[in-house]
Amino acid sequence: MLSSLTRCVLLLLLFINSAEAGRLLGKMKQRARDLLLQNAERPLEGVKEGRIHQQLDHFNHLDPRTFPQRFFVNEASWRRPDGPVFLFIGGEGPISELDVLAGHHADMARQLGALLLAVEHRFYGDSINPDGLETENLSDLSSQQALADLAVFHQHISSSFNLSRSSTWISFGGSYSGSLSAWFRGKFPQLVFGAVASSAPVRAQLDFSAYSKEVGLSLRNEAVGGSLKCLAAVRDAFSAVEAVMGVNAGRVAEDFGCCQSPKGPDDQIELMQNLADIIMGSVQYNEEGVLMSIAELCGVMTNQSEAHGDEMEAYRRLVQLAQIYHSSSEETCLDISHEKTVKDLMDTTLHHSGRRAARQWTYQTCTEFGFYQTCEASCPFSRTVTLRSQTQLCSTLFGISQHSLAGRVAFTNAYYGGAEPHTHRVLYVNGGVDPWKELSVVRAGGRGGEAQSVVFIEDAAHCADMARGRVTDRRSLKKARQEIEEHVVGWLKMAALERSV
Structure with a gap:
């Protein structure tokens, strides 16, 4: 998230996504994060922290500038050498060891023998240069650059761990990072076989x-x-x-x-x-x-x-x-x-x-x-x-x-697809109590035959499915986690079948 105090956005970071209008909501999220860090058990065996030097501007190869991107790896349950790879994508805040230890994605990784990764978003947490917050340098902060970071990170991990073609990658994220999970699958389908996008506002507004x-x-x-x-x-x-x-x-x-x-x-x-x-x-x-x-x-x-x-x-x-x-x-x-x-x-x-x-x-x-x-x-x-x-x-x-903002939002929707995202084999998970569902995908389907799946939890809140289950969870939430597991297992079987052909 795990302790019952920390079942929140648990794996979401600082400002969730969610663009928070006021400061209190951001502080409430940070408090949830702090409770998580204070109360969760932290068996760090098998967890390693690393850095990769990423280009600041992936779309300008003449620009030599880089920044250090932080990531965590948990090999404890990995079924070497061709077990699946579960990638937890960081959002608008820092990541920690807990992102490869706790939560529903970590539970599934243990069950399925997956190598578990968490990568921090550029310009958040420790993945920022000392002058990164200067206005002229913030121009390198964008979701497009972040997706390019993920592609380079994929190559780095594949090389470092000598991963084979048999290692199926699945991405996970919640809120803004849920959108990144969906978009990563959409923009780089050759790198990630399937994606879980929890409470993901894929339509900018x-x-x-x-x-x-x-x-x-x-x-x-x-x-x-x-x-x-x-x-x-x-x-x-x-x-x-x-x-x-x-x-x-x-x-x-x-x-x-x-x-x-x-x-x-x-x-x-x-x-x-x-x-x-x-x-x-x-x-x-x-x-x-x-x-x-x-x-x-x-x-x-x-x-x-x-x-x-x-x-x-x-x-x-x-x-x-x-x-x-x-x-x-x-x-x-x-x-x-x-x-x-x-x-x-x-x-x-x-x-x-x-x-x-x-x-x-x-x-x-x-x-x-x-x-x-x-x-x-x-x-x-x-x-x-x-x-x-x-x-x-x-x-x-x-x-x-202020007059330029509408055009910027329109470009984001044109680039990613807005209400009809350019994604396939993405599972969108949303809760009926979560206001952010209005900007996510809550109905299965898609244009051009590119079907997307949904799990809708009528009485659940924002990113509730991402936490580790507990006995007192509502029946609908337990059922939703089962559905998510079935999709992930199905993707792994599908990937294995495609490789065998």
Whole structure:
């Protein structure tokens, strides 16, 4: 992820993918990662760490510059010399030994005698040069370059381990790295025989307003502990916060434990987005141990034991949710300074042991994906979170015009196929509670006869299938993991049959 505390995105890194609009959701993901590192057993026998020097620009052979790309190898279960190769692709954050030790893909590797690999995404974790965060150097950060890295890495491992043609490669990833898993299979089908893409947003979208809408649908979903009353309470709470903010911003800051009072509209938007993140994170990682489940959140927002009739009731309950967040984090207050956000994102120094990711991921959202979780239309949160407020960072941080973003997103979809990705023999896995399913593939099929398979888990959250199973898992999740295993085993048999012909 494994400990029950870490069943989350478990193998996803820092900023998941998922382009997170506010800072709290990113911090919640990091906390899940930290719990994973602290609680999981770490039998490191057979695990090795390595580096490969990759070209910074694979599409310009006259450019000699390189960067060190980190990877891990687990040979413990490998059935030499022709056992399968399972490649776990890193996303927008660091990898660790756990990426070749824990999770459903690691369990399958042990069962099937696979060589297990994890490779870190360029410019994240330790796979970055000291000057990598400078704006002029970020031009080498892209999913296209990352896929080329994977192709070179494939060659490196094949040579280093003297792999034969009988070694079948399968790739795995979740969220953004799930998209990379699918795209790697699509762009380099001769290198990877099949791919599992969990919660993979393969369709780039500038204005991802559907995210908030899907969060609202989950808040009313009785199958996972939601209700119409819960959704109404969340809507009322944000309306009340906006109303109080208009007359007494200092009171709002005090009630929600902010580090400072909002100085202007930008700070107010930061506050609203951070409050929304508490709800969004609870939905996106429902029952995965990050903060609270939908049922627990709705329990707070609709607590029958408290008095009713007070128009500030929903407001006070949202305050209570914020207090729960504070009590589970190491933060003494909620930082809502937009000025500090910009300052942090403009910092180009490498520190925190390579764990920084916000600047890099913000750059990728500006240049490739969008994914901005706006709230201008049907939304249970504050409508002050607009596309303009989200995208102004592109010009502030990188000098990228807001007017150019739509064209950049359109190119990404043209390059990869968007809603109809140019992939074959890819298994797309999605959960019904996960808002990111809206940008993934949830129906089997494909154009040109290139069929793709899907596993849809009606009541599961983001990347829930990637964690190691436990007794208390929902039946639907257990069944989904079985289906994934059947596909992987089927691919290995198909590959063996093709080689024998």
